[in-house]
Amino acid sequence: MDKVDKKEKILDSAQCLMLDKGYVATTVDEICESAGVTKGSFFYYFKDKEEMGKEMAQRFSSRGKQCCEGLKGEADPLKRVHGLLDMITEISKTADFKGCIMGIFSQELSETHPEIRKICETSFDGFISNLEKDLAQAKDKYAPKSSFKPREVAEYFLATFQGAMVLARAKKDKKIVERALSQFREHLRMLYKK
Amino acid sequence: MDKVDKKEKILDSAQCLMLDKGYVATTVDEICESAGVTKGSFFYYFKDKEEMGKEMAQRFSSRGKQCCEGLKGEADPLKRVHGLLDMITEISKTADFKGCIMGIFSQELSETHPEIRKICETSFDGFISNLEKDLAQAKDKYAPKSSFKPREVAEYFLATFQGAMVLARAKKDKKIVERALSQFREHLRMLYKK
DNA sequence: ACTAACATACCGACTGGTTGGTATTTTAAT
DNA sequence: ATTAAAATACCAACCAGTCGGTATGTTAGT
Numbered sequence: 001m002d003k004v005d006k007k008e009k010i011l012d013s014a015q016c017l018m019l020d021k022g023y024v025a026t027t028v029d030e031i032c033e034s035a036g037v038t039k040g041s042f043f044y045y046f047k048d049k050e051e052m053g054k055e056m057a058q059r060f061s062s063r064g065k066q067c068c069e070g071l072k073g074e075a076d077p078l079k080r081v082h083g084l085l086d087m088i089t090e091i092s093k094t095a096d097f098k099g100c101i102m103g104i105f106s107q108e109l110s111e112t113h114p115e116i117r118k119i120c121e122t123s124f125d126g127f128i129s130n131l132e133k134d135l136a137q138a139k140d141k142y143a144p145k146s147s148f149k150p151r152e153v154a155e156y157f158l159a160t161f162q163g164a165m166v167l168a169r170a171k172k173d174k175k176i177v178e179r180a181l182s183q184f185r186e187h188l189r190m191l192y193k194k
Numbered sequence: 195m196d197k198v199d200k201k202e203k204i205l206d207s208a209q210c211l212m213l214d215k216g217y218v219a220t221t222v223d224e225i226c227e228s229a230g231v232t233k234g235s236f237f238y239y240f241k242d243k244e245e246m247g248k249e250m251a252q253r254f255s256s257r258g259k260q261c262c263e264g265l266k267g268e269a270d271p272l273k274r275v276h277g278l279l280d281m282i283t284e285i286s287k288t289a290d291f292k293g294c295i296m297g298i299f300s301q302e303l304s305e306t307h308p309e310i311r312k313i314c315e316t317s318f319d320g321f322i323s324n325l326e327k328d329l330a331q332a333k334d335k336y337a338p339k340s341s342f343k344p345r346e347v348a349e350y351f352l353a354t355f356q357g358a359m360v361l362a363r364a365k366k367d368k369k370i371v372e373r374a375l376s377q378f379r380e381h382l383r384m385l386y387k388k
Numbered sequence: 389a390c391t392a393a394c395a396t397a398c399c400g401a402c403t404g405g406t407t408g409g410t411a412t413t414t415t416a417a418t
Numbered sequence: 419a420t421t422a423a424a425a426t427a428c429c430a431a432c433c434a435g436t437c438g439g440t441a442t443g444t445t446a447g448t
Contacts, residue, residue, distance in 0.1 A: 024302075043408090155370065179346050
């Protein structure tokens with residue numbers, strides 16, 4: 001295991017644990033044990049727990065962005081949006097899908113860890129802006145006379161997705177996410193029908 | 195301060211703190227200090243921290259239900275739904291609105307505190323079932339030929355609302371909740387137009 | 389009416405274990 | 419030999435929860 005792997009392993013383990021129990025309840029000792037790393041190594045790679053949290057959040061965010069990169073090949077804006085929905089639906093079905101670190105950190109840390117909060121905000125804004133662009137182009141193309149605001153619809157979608165993950169946790173049933181996504185698809189269909 | 199007040203004061207303080215920082219990060223000492231109560235009193239009224247969390251969640255849930263009770267006077271089912279949306283919109287605008295304990299506990303405790311998770315699940319289910327009834331009646335009345343499933347729409351609404359609160363935390367902007375609610379209203383309008 | 393026995397409400401010092409983080413040492417690579 | 423990486427041992431602060439005690443009734447027997 002070279003040094004990059006070791007740091008990544010720490011982040012992987014921490015992410016997995018925090019997607020279950022949140023940031024505060026996940027201890028450094030636990031992360032180290034799960035990553036097969038000693039505490040000394042942990043604090044060699046990260047100044048403190050918060051620093052690690054920040055790097056994890058940033059990594060999560062940029063990985064998410066990277067995932068969406070492949071969708072930009074599609075020429076039709078509405079198909080790009082549905083492509084995004086397809087992708088999210090697929091991911092949410094996989095066994096190792098455990099939720100979104102941004103959502104968890106937002107709930108838990110927004111009042112106590114301002115820098116982490118800021119990372120979440122920026123990540124959310126980036127997602128919304130990307131989706132907004134496609135929705136706006138799709139509106140020009142398919143529903144130029146409609147009055148809905150693409151940015152608000154994009155924000156609304158992210159809210160729906162995040163909330164569906166909250167409900168999925170409470171009910172221990174990931175299918176809620178799928179159902180919410182298909183409800184949103186219906187919403188889109190109605191917005192864009194000529 | 196009589197004994198009922200004292201217990202309520204503990205629950206009030208704990209709820210306020212936990213809506214900010216979550217369950218784990220809120221300490222018993224902090225709750226006691228904020229409530230103006232000693233630790234001895236805390237453990238006199240509650241077996242342990244979790245017991246208090248459970249009582250708090252149940253209180254939050256039944257208070258929410260009670261709030262909705264007044265809406266049942268409306269005879270038209272679709273107007274009942276819009277009445278609910280009005281009410282939630284109003285509450286989310288008030289200064290002391292800080293979010294939903296169910297959403298926070300779900301995210302943080304669903305894997306570690308099964309009994310609290312169950313309370314959240316039951317509370318969510320109750321809300322969804324109530325809304326489902328009105329949506330179903332409204333469907334019979336206004337859109338009998340539509341194919342949407344009232345239960346899924348109800349679930350979808352709760353997801354949207356919960357997720358909007360997550361985003362509101364990340365952005366420190368409560369208006370997101372209002373916008374999401376009005377987007378959902380638009381969704382409803384499209385579903386129920388003849 | 390007096391009192392002994394009991395119950396409730398409350399206090400705050402204390403404890404044992406855990407936490408994030410540090411200091412020191414050892415190992416491995418160049 | 420030098421330095422980066424990793425292991426070990428440790429610490430002060432903090433945590434939930436305990437415990438012995440006090441103050442204030444309440445009940446019941448005489």
